[in-house]
Amino acid sequence: MRSFQSMLNYFPEEVLEHVFDFLTSHRDRNAVSLVCKSWYTVERFSREKVFIGNCYAISPERLISRFPRVRSLTLKGKPHFADFNLVPHDWGGYVQPWIESMAKGGVNLEELRLKRMLVSDESLELLANFFPNFKSLVLVSCEGFTTDGLAAIASNCRFLRELDLQEIEVEDRRGQWLSCFPDSCTSLVSLNFACLKGEVNLASLERLVARCRNLRSLRVNHAVPIDALQRILMQAPQLVDLGTGSFGQDPDSDSYNKLETAMQQCTSITSLSGFLEVVTARCLPAVYPICRHLTSLNLSYAAGIYSDELVKLIRHCNKLERLLVLDTIGDKGLGVVASTCKELQELRVFPSDIHGGNAAVTEEGLVAISAGCPKLNSILYFCQQMTNAALIMVAKNCPNFIRFRLATLNPTIPDAVTMQPLDEGFGAIVKSCKGLKRLSVSGLLTDQLFLYIGIYAEQLEMLSIAFAGDSDKGMFYVLNGCKKLKKLEIRDSPFGDVALLEDMGKYETMRSLWMSSCEVTLGACKTLAQKMPRLNVEIINDSDQMEASDDDKQRVEKMYLYRTLVGPRKDAPDFVWTL
Amino acid sequence: MEKGVAYDNDMNLKATELRLGLPGTDESQKEYSSFVKSNKRSSEEMDSSCNEEECAPAPKALVVGWPPVRSYRKNVLQQQQKKSDSDVSGMYVKVSMDGAPYLRKIDIKVYKNYPDLLIALENMFKCSMGVYSEREGYNGSEYAPTYEDKDGDWMLVGDVPWDMFVTSCKRLRIMKGSEAKGLGCQ
Numbered sequence: 224m225r226s227f228q229s230m231l232n233y234f235p236e237e238v239l240e241h242v243f244d245f246l247t248s249h250r251d252r253n254a255v256s257l258v259c260k261s262w263y264t265v266e267r268f269s270r271e272k273v274f275i276g277n278c279y280a281i282s283p284e285r286l287i288s289r290f291p292r293v294r295s296l297t298l299k300g301k302p303h304f305a306d307f308n309l310v311p312h313d314w315g316g317y318v319q320p321w322i323e324s325m326a327k328g329g330v331n332l333e334e335l336r337l338k339r340m341l342v343s344d345e346s347l348e349l350l351a352n353f354f355p356n357f358k359s360l361v362l363v364s365c366e367g368f369t370t371d372g373l374a375a376i377a378s379n380c381r382f383l384r385e386l387d388l389q390e391i392e393v394e395d396r397r398g399q400w401l402s403c404f405p406d407s408c409t410s411l412v413s414l415n416f417a418c419l420k421g422e423v424n425l426a427s428l429e430r431l432v433a434r435c436r437n438l439r440s441l442r443v444n445h446a447v448p449i450d451a452l453q454r455i456l457m458q459a460p461q462l463v464d465l466g467t468g469s470f471g472q473d474p475d476s477d478s479y480n481k482l483e484t485a486m487q488q489c490t491s492i493t494s495l496s497g498f499l500e501v502v503t504a505r506c507l508p509a510v511y512p513i514c515r516h517l518t519s520l521n522l523s524y525a526a527g528i529y530s531d532e533l534v535k536l537i538r539h540c541n542k543l544e545r546l547l548v549l550d551t552i553g554d555k556g557l558g559v560v561a562s563t564c565k566e567l568q569e570l571r572v573f574p575s576d577i578h579g580g581n582a583a584v585t586e587e588g589l590v591a592i593s594a595g596c597p598k599l600n601s602i603l604y605f606c607q608q609m610t611n612a613a614l615i616m617v618a619k620n621c622p623n624f625i626r627f628r629l630a631t632l633n634p635t636i637p638d639a640v641t642m643q644p645l646d647e648g649f650g651a652i653v654k655s656c657k658g659l660k661r662l663s664v665s666g667l668l669t670d671q672l673f674l675y676i677g678i679y680a681e682q683l684e685m686l687s688i689a690f691a692g693d694s695d696k697g698m699f700y701v702l703n704g705c706k707k708l709k710k711l712e713i714r715d716s717p718f719g720d721v722a723l724l725e726d727m728g729k730y731e732t733m734r735s736l737w738m739s740s741c742e743v744t745l746g747a748c749k750t751l752a753q754k755m756p757r758l759n760v761e762i763i764n765d766s767d768q769m770e771a772s773d774d775d776k777q778r779v780e781k782m783y784l785y786r787t788l789v790g791p792r793k794d795a796p797d798f799v800w801t802l
Numbered sequence: 803m804e805k806g807v808a809y810d811n812d813m814n815l816k817a818t819e820l821r822l823g824l825p826g827t828d829e830s831q832k833e834y835s836s837f838v839k840s841n842k843r844s845s846e847e848m849d850s851s852c853n854e855e856e857c858a859p860a861p862k863a864l865v866v867g868w869p870p871v872r873s874y875r876k877n878v879l880q881q882q883q884k885k886s887d888s889d890v891s892g893m894y895v896k897v898s899m900d901g902a903p904y905l906r907k908i909d910i911k912v913y914k915n916y917p918d919l920l921i922a923l924e925n926m927f928k929c930s931m932g933v934y935s936e937r938e939g940y941n942g943s944e945y946a947p948t949y950e951d952k953d954g955d956w957m958l959v960g961d962v963p964w965d966m967f968v969t970s971c972k973r974l975r976i977m978k979g980s981e982a983k984g985l986g987c988q
Contacts, residue, residue: 304867306870307867307871307872308867309867364874390872390875502965502969503966503969504965505965523875524878524882526879526882529914573875574869577869577876577879630869630870634868634869687870689870
């Protein structure tokens with residue numbers, strides 16, 4: 224062993240670097256840099272892709288000093304529950320300081336991926352003007368910019384390959400941002416603007432597609448009608464991923480035939496989404512020819528496609544690996560998925576009516592899928608009701624779940640048949656799925672479930688709890704048992720100070736903890752903050768519920784704590800107190 | 803900002819209690835309404851107040867951030883619903899039947915497909931229209947359903963896909979079988 228180690232020490236750094244080149248996962252690289260000083264040094268100079276799961280855990284300056292050659296940066300900002308309106312918009316997560324530091328530090332940034340961050344037009348302009356090799360911008364659930372910022376990117380990034388906007392509300396400034404791509408831009412590989420509300424210049428779009436011969440992925444927004452889509456497809460038969468835009472109107476037979484022909488040309492499409500404003504099902508058969516090649520299908524915004532048409536479409540898709548639908552598909556429709564899509568790995572069923580109308584799916588659909596799709600490993604399922612028996616069956620059928628997220632429309636609904644808590648059902652899931660990394664539970668749940676989670680969920684990294692549990696014991700079981708836990712988010716559950724303070728060191732092994740509408744008091748949060756200087760304990764006081772009068776006994780409405788190397792953040796707004 | 807209303811889980815206050823359920827729903831709905839503050843209830847309580855038939859799914863209660871759907875998606879859904887609600891062409895349409903003294907009105911959006919509609923019409927007018935076939939129409943039946951479309955033409959009900967019918971139907975007329983023969987035959 225020792226001689227092997229000394230051999231490695233004699234390897235010139237270039238060799239080590241070359242070996243490390245094969246390590247793409249940031250976890251592997253993190254592990255490698257812990258081996259010894261020389262490995263740490265070689266690794267840090269060779270790392271080009273950096274992933275930062277919490278933008279406040281580290282500062283831009285320290286990022287650049289450790290990884291001077293960084294070319295690709297992934298940043299996440301707001302806590303996950305910000306997606307559900309639990310965090311005020313201006314809580315934080317600004318990308319501006321990162322871009323400024325990198326510009327100052329001479330970083331050769333090529334790729335930026337942001338999630339739940341605040342991005343301003345100014346940030347986008349900086350990005351476009353200071354990084355000549357910038358190639359790829361991916362924004363997920365971000366906000367704060369307008370189409371002016373997009374225009375800056377389009378105009379100035381000469382080598383832009385990827386512009387991908389997912390689920391973002393972008394203020395439309397009607398500036399024809401798409402027309403800002405110069406005629407010399409031919410490098411686009413991926414363009415996704417499906418979420419934009421505004422109009423785009425169709426002629427510009429068609430010309431852009433025509434000159435970007437390497438375009439593989441194109442997702443257009445609702446403003447692109449079927450006849451424009453058809454012309455675009457004729458120019459880009461090499462597409463692999465298509466977002467159809469509105470797919471609305473009722474075309475005459477001539478337009479329909481043209482669309483059919485265009486679709487038939489696109490023999491490489493394996494991923495399909497869009498159908499944002501389908502008015503009549505008459506156009507759907509045009510996509511049947513590409514259905515048999517599809518591995519990914521996202522119909523979760525296709526509110527206009529009714530259940531029987533949905534099912535007809537899916538019957539053609541026997542290679543599907545990933546399916547996103549609305550619950551209008553119904554249990555019967557899921558039965559068809561189960562018998563057709565034998566390769567299915569990921570399924571997401573979203574609610575079509577937030578208030579739980581008749582369209583919802585039940586435990587039957589889930590059981591059918593688990594029985595028919597043995598490769599299933601990831602599920603997000605919004606349902607009307609659930610039973611323990613169903614979950615136990617699902618656990619038996621599918622032991623390979625990595626992600627299991629269930630949301631009952633009534634958050635505290637018991638087993639629909641026995642009226643018991645759903646502890647046994649979810650317990651079966653964690654017992655059976657030894658590789659489970661992410662879990663969201665809902666329904667009537669007691670501390671018993673959390674005992675099961677603590678005992679069995681050995682690989683669990685992220686857990687979401689809402690309206691569940693009876694006492695501090697529940698939270699304790701989880702914190703004590705789940706050794707790999709990284710993110711814990713809890714809302715409206717009776718966990719309090721005892722659980723919070725039981726094992727304070729645990730939080731340094733995790734990325735973050737969110738607790739809202741629980742029983743935690745200000746005093747306990749202060750204690751925690753005092754004892755653990757490497758944690759930021761933030762109280763969000765957005766509805767003026769708390770006085771700064773320091774009544775330590777008052778309950779804290781929203782608490783978010785996270786480990787950090789750089790102390791309290793300086794950009795916290797007034798309503799955020801870092802204790 | 804109110805995130806949920808605190809309820810007292812005391813049965814005696816039931817009469818004066820504010821509830822989030824529909825009027826006439828029973829106390830089993832209370833379990834859902836009272837979840838916000840009384841998480842410490844025991845499972846025995848659950849059983850006694852909630853019997854199988856009546857523990858129905860949630861009423862339209864509004865809890866911040868539940869179900870956990872991204873606000874982007876929520877907004878898009880709401881807009882899509884607004885659009886489909888305001889899609890007026892083909893909602894309430896007049897229905898006339900040959901020989902009947904007065905017309906009726908029905909909301910065709912309520913029906914999911916042709917069989918549903920035909921059964922409803924048959925019940926409303928106490929007539930029989932038989933089964934649709936592409937070649938023969940409703941040949942042989944006492945009555946046949948027809949409709950006036952956006953262009954003002956009288957069409958046989960059943961030829962076009964349901965969705966298309968709903969958006970293009972302006973009014974319905976239930977024709978006598980003898981007259982309808984002309985429409986059905988090729």
